[in-house]
Amino acid sequence: MCCAHARAPRRWPTPLNPSGCPATAAARSPRNARPRAYPCPPSWSTNCAGRPNAMPRRPRARTSVHSRIAMTELTAYTRPDGRRGIRNLLAVVAATDAANPVARRLAAALPDCVAITPLYGRGQLGEDLALSIRTMVGLGSHPNVYATLVVSLERVAGTRVYEGIRAAGTPCEVMGIQEEGGTPALFKRGLALLEQWRVQAQAQRREPARIADFVIGLECGGSDTTSGLVANPAIGLVTDRLVDEGATAIFSEPVECLGGEAALGARAADAGVRERIDVTIRKYEDIARRAGVDLNKTNPAPDNIRGGLTTIEEKSLGSICKTGSRTIAGVLGYGQAASAPGLYLMDAPAPATENITALAAGGCHLILFATGVGNSIGNPVSPTVKICGNDRTCRTFADHIDVDLSAVLLHGRSLEEAGTQVWDAMAAIINGQPTCCEVLGETETAISRIGESV
Numbered sequence: 001m002c003c004a005h006a007r008a009p010r011r012w013p014t015p016l017n018p019s020g021c022p023a024t025a026a027a028r029s030p031r032n033a034r035p036r037a038y039p040c041p042p043s044w045s046t047n048c049a050g051r052p053n054a055m056p057r058r059p060r061a062r063t064s065v066h067s068r069i070a071m072t073e074l075t076a077y078t079r080p081d082g083r084r085g086i087r088n089l090l091a092v093v094a095a096t097d098a099a100n101p102v103a104r105r106l107a108a109a110l111p112d113c114v115a116i117t118p119l120y121g122r123g124q125l126g127e128d129l130a131l132s133i134r135t136m137v138g139l140g141s142h143p144n145v146y147a148t149l150v151v152s153l154e155r156v157a158g159t160r161v162y163e164g165i166r167a168a169g170t171p172c173e174v175m176g177i178q179e180e181g182g183t184p185a186l187f188k189r190g191l192a193l194l195e196q197w198r199v200q201a202q203a204q205r206r207e208p209a210r211i212a213d214f215v216i217g218l219e220c221g222g223s224d225t226t227s228g229l230v231a232n233p234a235i236g237l238v239t240d241r242l243v244d245e246g247a248t249a250i251f252s253e254p255v256e257c258l259g260g261e262a263a264l265g266a267r268a269a270d271a272g273v274r275e276r277i278d279v280t281i282r283k284y285e286d287i288a289r290r291a292g293v294d295l296n297k298t299n300p301a302p303d304n305i306r307g308g309l310t311t312i313e314e315k316s317l318g319s320i321c322k323t324g325s326r327t328i329a330g331v332l333g334y335g336q337a338a339s340a341p342g343l344y345l346m347d348a349p350a351p352a353t354e355n356i357t358a359l360a361a362g363g364c365h366l367i368l369f370a371t372g373v374g375n376s377i378g379n380p381v382s383p384t385v386k387i388c389g390n391d392r393t394c395r396t397f398a399d400h401i402d403v404d405l406s407a408v409l410l411h412g413r414s415l416e417e418a419g420t421q422v423w424d425a426m427a428a429i430i431n432g433q434p435t436c437c438e439v440l441g442e443t444e445t446a447i448s449r450i451g452e453s454v
Contacts, residue, residue: 072157074213084213087144089381091107091139091142091148091149092144093148093158093161095158096153098121102177106191114380115380120447123454124451134160135335135447142361144151146201146204147201148386150173151176151186152177158175192216212246215248216366217359217382220319222375226409229409234422235422242325243324248342249324252347253319254283254348255284257345269327277328280347328344329343334361337363352377357379358448369387370387383437384435385429386400387425391406400437403421403425
């Protein structure tokens with residue numbers, strides 16, 4: 001285990017099934033089913049008692065949950081535009097897939113250098129191409145990145161990505177394989193530039209920071225029964241505190257909110273946000289329907305079913321626990337950055353690599369990732385924190401788990417204590433402690449496609 005804790009041998013407990021507010025919310029959902037009840041953050045209980053959809057619409061006074069989460073002094077790097085970064089990475093962005101191999105070799109040649117190597121980049125048209133460029137710009141100009149080298153088959157193919165990153169204030173250069181006379185020549189020149197940047201980055205020092213300086217992504221994957229019982233509710237407590245202290249939190253995977261639309265809509269900042277939440281969630285149901293797919297029959301996925309989940313509503317109600325209880329300020333497009341602090345829904349597909357790529361492109365400094373049966377993937381520029389309440393997974397998948405919350409089900413540890421554990425791990429990672437994904441190099445990017453290539 002990367003964030004190791006001494007652990008005695010444990011037996012896998014019988015899954016718990018306490019009552020919780022989202023189950024009653026589902027009873028009034030237009031997609032009514034009989035999902036297993038989940039305990040959501042304690043801050044939901046008062047408003048939900050007897051009124052399942054009465055979620056809070058305004059941040060409320062801090063509760064004892066917050067006072068029991070210890071404050072940690074935070075540090076970060078300061079960017080020229082005033083943004084704060086929790087890593088000081090060099091990035092090599094392949095603007096076309098033909099440059100992916102040389103981008104990977106360049107990144108592997110230096111410590112703290114990451115490759116951003118999405119597929120495609122040529123033959124794309126219209127909004128499909130624009131989405132790819134925006135996403136690469138978002139990743140290359142990420143606050144955790146000190147400087148970025150853009151590489152492509154021909155230099156002109158990387159120009160728009162280069163210009164976007166430079167406009168964001170991140171030091172950047174662009175090189176073309178053809179113009180450099182091949183990949184060996186590009187590698188030699190690119191490595192020399194990266195080494196210069198590395199010297200400059202090493203001279204920069206961390207400075208005191210506030211939690212309000214950061215954007216935190218919220219994700220879940222490989223969900224099981226324990227995800228909705230433990231990991232997601234614990235993250236939900238952290239989300240509430242982030243919002244209360246002026247930070248930004250972004251959750252996504254709209255398809256995994258199906259069945260929970262009413263609960264989320266009741267927390268919308270206004271009627272316009274409520275409508276956008278509903279439209280965004282329904283969009284993915286419509287996509288599946290046009291393809292002849294019934295999501296009720298394909299979601300939960302096989303790994304979710306093995307973990308004890310039975311319906312898409314059950315999975316959704318566990319998933320939305322990670323959003324906490326605060327007001328949802330707005331809905332963001334794919335890879336779009338939030339313009340003000342608060343809690344946001346991002347429109348992006350659910351598959352983990354694709355989804356965390358969008359969250360990272362939107363500026364998330366790190367991603368809190370709840371998993372039940374295990375998920376190994378992370379993002380190159382946004383440290384991805386794996387949080388698990390399943391004792392079996394924490395033992396058998398230990399190399400990939402950053403925060404082990406199995407004591408909640410094994411020993412009756414409270415969700416407030418679990419929230420404290422997540423908060424403390426998040427603070428340590430902000431301050432430089434590597435995640436399991438970073439240590440193992442288990443990172444990848446996948447940009448969504450919304451059109452065909454020609």
